[in-house]
Amino acid sequence: MGRKKISLIGGGQIGGVLAQLCALRELGDVVMFDIVEGLPQGKMLDIAEVGSVDRFDACLKGTNSYEDIKDSDVVIVTAGLPRKPGMSRDDLIEVNSKIMTSVAEGIKAYAPNSIVIVISNPLDAMVTLCQKITGFPYSRVIGQAGVLDSARFITFIAWELGVSVKDVNAMTLGGHGDDMVPLVRYASVNGIPVMELLENKYKDKAKAKEVMDAMVKRTRGAGGEVVALLKTGSAFYSPASSAIAMAESILKDSKRVLPTCCFLQGEFGVNGYYVGVPAVLGEKGVEQILEFKLDAEEQEMMDKSVAAVKGLVDSMKL
Ligand code: APR
Numbered sequence: 001m002g003r004k005k006i007s008l009i010g011g012g013q014i015g016g017v018l019a020q021l022c023a024l025r026e027l028g029d030v031v032m033f034d035i036v037e038g039l040p041q042g043k044m045l046d047i048a049e050v051g052s053v054d055r056f057d058a059c060l061k062g063t064n065s066y067e068d069i070k071d072s073d074v075v076i077v078t079a080g081l082p083r084k085p086g087m088s089r090d091d092l093i094e095v096n097s098k099i100m101t102s103v104a105e106g107i108k109a110y111a112p113n114s115i116v117i118v119i120s121n122p123l124d125a126m127v128t129l130c131q132k133i134t135g136f137p138y139s140r141v142i143g144q145a146g147v148l149d150s151a152r153f154i155t156f157i158a159w160e161l162g163v164s165v166k167d168v169n170a171m172t173l174g175g176h177g178d179d180m181v182p183l184v185r186y187a188s189v190n191g192i193p194v195m196e197l198l199e200n201k202y203k204d205k206a207k208a209k210e211v212m213d214a215m216v217k218r219t220r221g222a223g224g225e226v227v228a229l230l231k232t233g234s235a236f237y238s239p240a241s242s243a244i245a246m247a248e249s250i251l252k253d254s255k256r257v258l259p260t261c262c263f264l265q266g267e268f269g270v271n272g273y274y275v276g277v278p279a280v281l282g283e284k285g286v287e288q289i290l291e292f293k294l295d296a297e298e299q300e301m302m303d304k305s306v307a308a309v310k311g312l313v314d315s316m317k318l
Helices: 013-024 039-048 089-110 123-134 146-161 194-202 205-220 222-230 237-251 296-315
Strands: 005-009 029-033 060-063 074-077 115-118 141-143 256-265 271-282 285-289
Touching: 005 013, 005 089, 013 029, 013 039, 013 237, 029 039, 039 060, 074 089, 074 237, 089 123, 089 296, 115 123, 115 237, 123 141, 123 256, 123 271, 123 296, 141 271, 141 285, 146 194, 146 205, 146 237, 146 256, 146 271, 194 205, 205 222, 237 256, 237 271, 256 285, 271 296
Parallel strands: 005 029, 005 074, 029 060, 074 115, 115 141
Antiparallel strands: 141 256, 256 271, 271 285
16 A cells, blocks of 8 residues: 655745645655746755654655656645735736646646645635636535634634633634635634623623624734735745645545535535535545525625625636
């Protein structure tokens, strides 16, 4: 029985962290592809040389040839430009569409049986384009956004309440833009509603709502907050960890329930677009979408978020 094979398309900031995490967690052998000569080879050599220190067994290969991604189980795509301060994710659509087109053609030709996780932005548009060009089933082309957006929401809640992030559960749905939908009603600390805990803390319903609204706002703008600080690029540790959680569930067939950018065919009232929803990820990719009823306010936010996704995707004229 051979090891699993993970290919990373894009060897930049996120690609490097992805490769290191794959190795540290022994998820399988890893290939990193990039168009820049020497970059993927150098990064993979650098990581491989500490296998004895970090105690991992994995073959790591950097390449400029798509042939090397053949027989991949999972492909994670980060090829594309990141944003700079003042830019929205949507501003990247023109340049990253061209990059995604060539990447998807490479995946289609050399890794036709793989499950593809897209990270490149603007996410909802890039995953749509990737699926269109590869022609893979929708269940095998998905996007990473919700795991990270939810993790950010969880972090802010844990800091506010002074509890471990491990005991906070919360999720965001919708597109990976400023209209994403953090689900306040289901945010909990080991099942105890976060709103109830905030009301206990402040002894004031209005103040509790104000604090929650501020956390929702910060979650929506969290990517931009990092960009404004870094000035030269966007978040990279956190998107990498988030995509690895998805890849691990697929490679180990764990069937974790993770907010995933999935193609919807009627679920949550959306038809024919990729949108973030809770999905069961296993060896077949998206194995189930877990649908539930949104209340009127959540549905309104979801509709607004989906309208933004539609506007962006339709502008690509696929
Ligand atoms: N094929 C493969 N790789 C490419 C191509 C291409 N056609 N064009 C560019 N790349 C590579 C670049 O050479 C670079 O190494 O993509 C890599 C991108 O890395 P970074 O610029 O460091 O960007 P990163 O921070 O990793 O983000 C990548 O993910 O979260 C999104 O918004 C982010 O779209 C961005 C992407």
